[in-house]
Amino acid sequence: MSFRNFKMVSYVVYGRGSFNQLDEILAPQRKGDAPMVFLLDHFFEGKPLAGRIPLRGKDKLIFADVTYEPKTTQVDALAAQLKEEFGTISGVIGIGGGSVMDLAKAVSLMMTNPGSSADYQGWDLVKVPGVYKAGIPTLSGTGAEVSRTTVLTGPTRKLGMNSDFTPFDQIVLDPELTKDAPANQRFYTGMDCYIHCIESLQGTYINEFSKSYGEKALQLCQEIYVHRNSWDEECDDKLMMASYAGGMSIAYSQVGVAHAVSYGLSYLLGTKHGIGNCIVMNHLEEYYPEGVKEFKFMVEKNNIDIPKGICSGLTDEQFDTMINVSMGMKPLWENALGKNWEQIMTREKLRTLYEKL
Ligand code: NAD
Numbered sequence: 443m444s445f446r447n448f449k450m451v452s453y454v455v456y457g458r459g460s461f462n463q464l465d466e467i468l469a470p471q472r473k474g475d476a477p478m479v480f481l482l483d484h485f486f487e488g489k490p491l492a493g494r495i496p497l498r499g500k501d502k503l504i505f506a507d508v509t510y511e512p513k514t515t516q517v518d519a520l521a522a523q524l525k526e527e528f529g530t531i532s533g534v535i536g537i538g539g540g541s542v543m544d545l546a547k548a549v550s551l552m553m554t555n556p557g558s559s560a561d562y563q564g565w566d567l568v569k570v571p572g573v574y575k576a577g578i579p580t581l582s583g584t585g586a587e588v589s590r591t592t593v594l595t596g597p598t599r600k601l602g603m604n605s606d607f608t609p610f611d612q613i614v615l616d617p618e619l620t621k622d623a624p625a626n627q628r629f630y631t632g633m634d635c636y637i638h639c640i641e642s643l644q645g646t647y648i649n650e651f652s653k654s655y656g657e658k659a660l661q662l663c664q665e666i667y668v669h670r671n672s673w674d675e676e677c678d679d680k681l682m683m684a685s686y687a688g689g690m691s692i693a694y695s696q697v698g699v700a701h702a703v704s705y706g707l708s709y710l711l712g713t714k715h716g717i718g719n720c721i722v723m724n725h726l727e728e729y730y731p732e733g734v735k736e737f738k739f740m741v742e743k744n745n746i747d748i749p750k751g752i753c754s755g756l757t758d759e760q761f762d763t764m765i766n767v768s769m770g771m772k773p774l775w776e777n778a779l780g781k782n783w784e785q786i787m788t789r790e791k792l793r794t795l796y797e798k799l
């Protein structure tokens with residue numbers, strides 16, 4: 443098919459306090475006494491949100507440790523544990539940042555698909571729908587709530603399970619849930635959205651569909667980070683919608699240089715997605731001159747620390763590993779630099795870029 447037939451999230455609820463509706467939303471999805479499993483970001487252990495989860499019958503609440511971004515081994519272990527304990531479940535609800543939402547999507551798929559999640563890292567390898575799944579962001583920016591992928595680190599690569607079965611059946615967008623996010627983390631994840639917009643809008647894959655969402659998301663990011671002097675509730679509202687629109691923008695195009703380079707960092711050094719993108723964006727004037735200028739302005743205005751020198755002291759072998767991972771992200775490079783990208787971004791040039799980080 444030459445035009446992508448885009449599978450979207452089935453149901454969306456938006457608004458402050460909409461989380462309170464979760465019990466009602468889940469009721470029709472319950473299958474007999476098969477439980478709902480709630481994966482809650484471990485940040486909320488002992489916090490009021492943990493007490494607001496609408497547990498019924500055999501439902502299970504699991505605090506998801508997201509110290510490291512989701513791994514295929516973690517997904518497989520969780521799915522195996524749930525199968526052993528319950529046989530089948532009614533659904534998986536992921537409440538947290540991009541990491542927990544991705545974990546929920548992957549666990550849902552691995553409740554019904556045989557083998558290991560590592561077998562499905564790639565495009566359209568998943569063949570069977572998972573169990574019902576819902577995503578509830580507590581950090582805004584990744585767009586994981588709307589995307590058709592769940593990014594996992596596996597034995598040989600960091601790559602998503604991209605498929606029509608991956609998007610959530612339901613998302614609950616309640617900006618109240620993001621209010622306690624620390625300023626640095628909120629910035630890094632918010633910048634993931636800003637960078638999605640720049641990469642999508644400046645990319646060769648751009649079309650009117652992606653542009654409409656990307657421009658709106660970019661405008662919302664600018665309102666928050668460029669034009670405001672302090673953070674308030676309205677900023678949380680805006681950033682949540684920016685994340686949604688930014689995610690919709692890349693769903694029908696692609697990300698670009700910052701993501702391609704940051705995946706290498708993340709694979710080798712475990713650098714997290716948001717901060718990794720920021721570390722790379724800081725050095726991409728050549729590719730996104732206006733975006734990088736504005737990015738630097740936002741970093742300064744919002745008093746954010748962007749780490750430097752993270753690649754100093756790495757061996758040739760380590761640089762090669764990062765270059766291999768990065769060069770493997772072909773669609774990202776093609777979107778950023780065009781069909782002849784391999785002539786523009788050589789291994790030597792990429793090495794020089796990594797050395798600057
Ligand atoms: P995250 O989910 O990794 O969370 C970062 C930190 O913030 C964690 O320590 C977490 O406990 C904490 N946290 C979450 N909510 C909080 C809150 N309300 N208050 C205080 N602390 C809170 O961060 P992220 O940037 O949202 O997500 C990054 C992940 O998303 C990566 O694994 C990346 O691969 C993935 N991602 C997925 C997609 C996709 O389309 N599926 C897109 C982009 C990124």
Ligand code: ZN
Nearest residue numbers: 584634638701
């Ligand atoms: Zn991203």
